[in-house]
Amino acid sequence: MFAVSGNRFSKSPFTIIIASMVLTSIGLISLLSISVHQSSDILRSSFFKQLVFLGPSLIGLLTMIFIPKYLIHKYIFTMYFIVLGVLFLPYFSRTIAGTYRWIDLGPVGFQPSEFAKLIIVFSLAKYLSDHNLEMKNFLSFFFPTIMVIIPAVVILKQPDLGTALILLTPLLPMLYWAGARSYHIFLFLAPLLSVLTAFHALSFSIWGVLMIVIIFLERPKLIFGLVIYFSNLFLGLLAPVLWNSLKDYQQNRILALINPELDPLGAAYQIIQSQTAIGSGGVFGKGWGAGTQTHLKFLPVQESDFILSVIGEELGFVFILVIILVFTWMILKMVKLGYSSKDRFSGLVLIGIASLFMAHVFVNIAMTVGMIPVKGLPLPFISSGGSFLMSCFMMVGIVMNVGVDSTE
Amino acid sequence: MLKAENLISKQRYYIIIGIVIFLMLILLSRFFYLQIFRYEKYKHKAEINRIRAVTVNAPRGLILDRNGNILVDNYPTYILTAIPGEMEQKEKIFNSISQCTGIDSLIIAENFKKYYRAKFVPTRLMKDLTFHQISVLEENILDLPGVNYKQFPERYYPSSINGSHFLGYLKEVDKPVQGNLGNPNVYELGDLIGWSGLEKFYESQLKGTRGVKYLEVDALGREMEEVKGYNNQRPEPGADIKLMIDSDLQLLMEEKMKDYRGIAVLSNPVTGGILAYVSKPDYPPNIFTGKMLKDDWNEVRNDPHRPLMDRIITGLYPPGSTFKIITALALLEENLLDPSKEVECTGSYQFGDRTFHCWNETGHGSVNLQVGIAQSCNIYFYHIVQKLSLSQWVDNCFDFGFGQETGIDLPYEKTGVIPTEKYMNRKYGKWGWSRGNLLNLALGQGDVLVTPIQMVQFINQIATHGNAGRLHFVQEDKEEKGIRPQFSDNTWNKIEKYLLSTVSDNQGTGRSADPKIKGLIIGGKTGTAENPHGDPHAWFIGFGKKDNQMLTTVILIENGGHGGEIAAPIARSAYSRYFLPIKQSQMALKTP
Missing domain, CATH: 3.40.710.10 (DD-peptidase/beta-lactamase superfamily)
Known part of the structure; x- marks a missing residue:
């Protein structure tokens, strides 16, 4: 494996890099608009910072391209525990904006949780490819789940609900990819859906009926079927208790989604302003630098989480369409590379990274347009943010590394 | 160990492709809905979002003596206001203001309660701020969301005469006063109204008419600039009155x-x-x-010789x-x-x-x-x-x-x-x-x-x-x-x-x-x-x-x-x- 032939990279999917550069450029254009019109000192603006961070990001990209696959495969569990340790480090650092996400490295803040995502994907891929698992058994979900849950809980406690949820997303696609049965995935998801529907009587009823149908079709032993069914119902009834254990701001975010007009200056304020920005952009936008929502600061966290609202307002639907198409193409490309890769490890890594990108893109965009609660999750390549930009390019590097373009 | 074969069924591959495309289409349709179907609505919303009508107090008319000497004049003071709905942590903001101005935060809180009308109507926190106090506040305005200040003409007596009983004095319109005025729109809370003497008798002449200014504001409520094309009404100063007084x-x-x-x-x-x-x-x-x-005030009011009495x-x-x-x-x-x-x-x-x-x-x-x-x-x-x-x-x-x-x-x-x-x-x-x-x-x-x-x-x-x-x-x-x-x-x-x-x-x-x-x-x-x-x-x-x-x-x-x-x-x-x-x-x- 180490003796890579010189033409190994000739088959690497370079188009992925081009796509990521296109997205990064669109991001820089918007950041420049914000910086030029709102900051007196361009050197301290988010545009300039992003530009500077492109350097380390490209180093990360190249590192991930050239690092031998077998080394990753060999030392990934060691890395897993190191990263788990590092995740605890921010608790000993000072808080930034009331959270423990950052490790203070002199002038640069650094978010270890960004890199935890990569480690999780590699670890899962190694575990699922090494153990020639009998994925027909529901218990084979156990270890992968534990592997993901531990860092997720640590990050959730930072508190960073968004990243914690993102960390969970590669699990199911990778299990599915490794051959897990659909019914088991249903069993896995059932408790979650039970909890979510518990707050709405009709949904909960429909879900209850749906469970009966699925369990019936699967024909398990009667006792198992009943246990599965009733424990899920019980969990649903327990949900209000769990709800009360959420932090206020988390509750607010969820509530604001249900009824954004309820508190126009609370959590829903961001959603309303973001929707207004996007909607008022129309097909072609108000023009670069002419977004009133953006430049009069109605739009919150516009450099990072709500960068797409800036683009929607200033550059319009046309650019949104381009961005979504590029993301779609990128993700599908990764899935396709995963499908055509020769070894299972590579395939799992690719599908894991595709899930991570998909999760980021979907959660961020859905949040921006008010479809899901405000999560505080950036948009890959486009949002400003050093650690995140770097981890995105590192993921692209991994895709380049393990992916083999077979355009036959 | 990397030898495990990549076994993935075509069916699963297509299902995953399908899910990705489905999710992306959901997102795209949402943008289509917002930016094309509801464009007009949001365009209007963005428009009113950035424009706020701000009232401009009209200076009262001056009072002159028979030779044209000014007995009662106006001078500009600053009043500090806040939009209650935009202040997330009132106590914290009041404390910051107190630190900037040296005025007790309890007084600020008391004023806030006194002048509060509605969640999005600017509520007066303080008046008669000096230019220096305003400068310090301006430096910290980013930490004071919803807080704003404006000029407010206050009475000033340049003459060396007292003339207190015929000139009279003004009173701030508070809730009970406003309730008694009949038409609540003529005076806002905190406006000044002639309460005795000539100031009261000639109130309708002296008062002037409030103006309205449409300002572009940012999300913190900070006023940026006047918006053109809107019906900005300049305040009409009250009419001067000339007395026979020598x-x-x-x-x-x-x-x-x-x-x-x-x-x-x-x-x-x-x-x-x-x-x-x-x-x-x-x-x-x-x-x-x-x-x-x-x-x-108490000294004047409790004086047994009753100086307030004309x-x-x-x-x-x-x-x-x-x-x-x-x-x-x-x-x-x-x-x-x-x-x-x-x-x-x-x-x-x-x-x-x-x-x-x-x-x-x-x-x-x-x-x-x-x-x-x-x-x-x-x-x-x-x-x-x-x-x-x-x-x-x-x-x-x-x-x-x-x-x-x-x-x-x-x-x-x-x-x-x-x-x-x-x-x-x-x-x-x-x-x-x-x-x-x-x-x-x-x-x-x-x-x-x-x-x-x-x-x-x-x-x-x-x-x-x-x-x-x-x-x-x-x-x-x-x-x-x-x-x-x-x-x-x-x-x-x-x-x-x-x-x-x-x-x-x-x-x-x-x-x-x-x-x-x-x-x-x-x-x-x-x-x-x-x-x-x-x-x-x-x-x-x-x-x-x-x-x-x-x-x-x-x-x-x-x-x-x-x-x-x-x-x-x-x-x-x-x-x-x-x-x-x-x-x-x-x-x-x-x-x-």
């Missing part, structure tokens, strides 16, 4: 009265214009502006001997009195079972009407008043406007008391009073009570032989005539002659009112009004005439003793100042 005379009178409780009013009897208007004790008019300290229009006093003029006029007009007929004054007079005294205990000797007035002999008037009935006397009082408002352009004027028969019957019972009471009334004692402003009107009518102008402060295009007491020229001339002798006569009680200016004639009447509050009140009412100029003076010193001794000299200083060029008058004032 600052020079006003200042002189305030100075002369500063050690007394009492009043001094100078007026032009022909026009009715008030030239000086002093009620003492008074207060500096600016205690009602700016950061009035509670202590200052004694000229709301003080009720017995007129004392000045009312002898009414008795004399009535008798002369009805031809019931021979002015030359003498009465012997021995210092006391027996009427029924009561003994009345003259102020001069040794007696005036033989007294005719002229001497009776000039030396204010009580005994003489006890004799002659008996020819008069109570109703005749009352009619004469009413003819001169006593018992009624003078209609001067100030609010809250009182009417005083002229005891009619009905009044006396009600008060004492039909048989409870007798002609003996009339003896008292003839001397301006007993149940009769007048306001000093009524005395001003009274002396003005005498000085002009019934042609005095209606009393007023604000210059008018057309002088209005007041009440018209009707007496024959003969009566007017005689009474004027007697009043002149009060001042010019060696024995005259008002002799110290004469500044001895060539060509100036002075007439007047002193009064020493007994009252239950201690020493008698000292009155002097008088007029001075020179060429075509006329000036009347009404001076009252509470518990001042004899009118001739204490009130008349104050009148003299007014005459010298008015009828002499300034330099000469200052010299005249120095000579005793």
Whole structure:
């Protein structure tokens, strides 16, 4: 494996890099608009910072391209525990904006949780490819789940609900990819859906009926079927208790989604302003630098989480369409590379990274347009943010590394 | 270990592809909906989002004296406001403001509660901030979401006169005030409204009209710039009012009265214009502006001498001997009195079972009407008043406007008391009073009570032989005539002659009112009004005439003793100042 032939990279999917550069450029254009019109000192603006961070990001990209696959495969569990340790480090650092996400490295803040995502994907891929698992058994979900849950809980406690949820997303696609049965995935998801529907009587009823149908079709032993069914119902009834254990701001975010007009200056304020920005952009936008929502600061966290609202307002639907198409193409490309890769490890890594990108893109965009609660999750390549930009390019590097373009 | 084969069914691959495309289509359709279907709605929303209507307070009209000197001006102060709905942590913000300005955060919180109207209406937190305080706040404005400041014109008194009682003061419109105003839209909470004096009387002229400014604002509510194409309305400043007041005379009178409780009013009897208007004790008019300290306010309010009270229009006093003029006029007009007929004054007079005294205990000797007035002999008037009935006397009082408002352009004027028969019957019972009471009334004692402003009107009518102008402060295009007491020229001339002798006569009680200016004639009447509050009140009412100029003076010193001794000299200083060029008058004032 180490003796890579010189033409190994000739088959690497370079188009992925081009796509990521296109997205990064669109991001820089918007950041420049914000910086030029709102900051007196361009050197301290988010545009300039992003530009500077492109350097380390490209180093990360190249590192991930050239690092031998077998080394990753060999030392990934060691890395897993190191990263788990590092995740605890921010608790000993000072808080930034009331959270423990950052490790203070002199002038640069650094978010270890960004890199935890990569480690999780590699670890899962190694575990699922090494153990020639009998994925027909529901218990084979156990270890992968534990592997993901531990860092997720640590990050959730930072508190960073968004990243914690993102960390969970590669699990199911990778299990599915490794051959897990659909019914088991249903069993896995059932408790979650039970909890979510518990707050709405009709949904909960429909879900209850749906469970009966699925369990019936699967024909398990009667006792198992009943246990599965009733424990899920019980969990649903327990949900209000769990709800009360959420932090206020988390509750607010969820509530604001249900009824954004309820508190126009609370959590829903961001959603309303973001929707207004996007909607008022129309097909072609108000023009670069002419977004009133953006430049009069109605739009919150516009450099990072709500960068797409800036683009929607200033550059319009046309650019949104381009961005979504590029993301779609990128993700599908990764899935396709995963499908055509020769070894299972590579395939799992690719599908894991595709899930991570998909999760980021979907959660961020859905949040921006008010479809899901405000999560505080950036948009890959486009949002400003050093650690995140770097981890995105590192993921692209991994895709380049393990992916083999077979355009036959 | 990397040898595990990649076993993935085509079906699963397509399912994953399908899920990705499905999710992306959901997102795309949402954008399509927002940006194309609902474009108009959000465009409008973005438009109103950035524009806020801000009211601009109109400066009140100025108040000028007769020479155009500014008595009441405006100066810009800053008020700090906050939009309640945009302040996430009020306590924290109040504390930050407190740190920036050095003002107790409890006061800020109290103000917030006081002015709060609605979640998105700017609520006043503080007023009268200095430029320095605003600068410090501006530096920290990013940490104070929803907090803003604007200019606010406040009253300012550049003149050295006090004039507190006629200028009046403003009050902030608070909730109870707003509730009583009828139309709540004219005044916003925190606006200033004329609450006393001319500020109240001429409120509608002085007030002006609020303007509206449409400003582009950012999400923190910070105002960026005016939006063009909107109907920006500039505030219309209130109209200035020009008074008849002569600052020079006003200042002189305030100075002369500063050690007394009492009043001094100078007026032009022909026009009715008030030239000086002093009620003492008074207060500096600016205690009602700016950061009035509670202590200052309490001190003024709890002062036993009641400086807030305008004694000229709301003080009720017995007129004392000045009312002898009414008795004399009535008798002369009805031809019931021979002015030359003498009465012997021995210092006391027996009427029924009561003994009345003259102020001069040794007696005036033989007294005719002229001497009776000039030396204010009580005994003489006890004799002659008996020819008069109570109703005749009352009619004469009413003819001169006593018992009624003078209609001067100030609010809250009182009417005083002229005891009619009905009044006396009600008060004492039909048989409870007798002609003996009339003896008292003839001397301006007993149940009769007048306001000093009524005395001003009274002396003005005498000085002009019934042609005095209606009393007023604000210059008018057309002088209005007041009440018209009707007496024959003969009566007017005689009474004027007697009043002149009060001042010019060696024995005259008002002799110290004469500044001895060539060509100036002075007439007047002193009064020493007994009252239950201690020493008698000292009155002097008088007029001075020179060429075509006329000036009347009404001076009252509470518990001042004899009118001739204490009130008349104050009148003299007014005459010298008015009828002499300034330099000469200052010299005249120095000579005793």
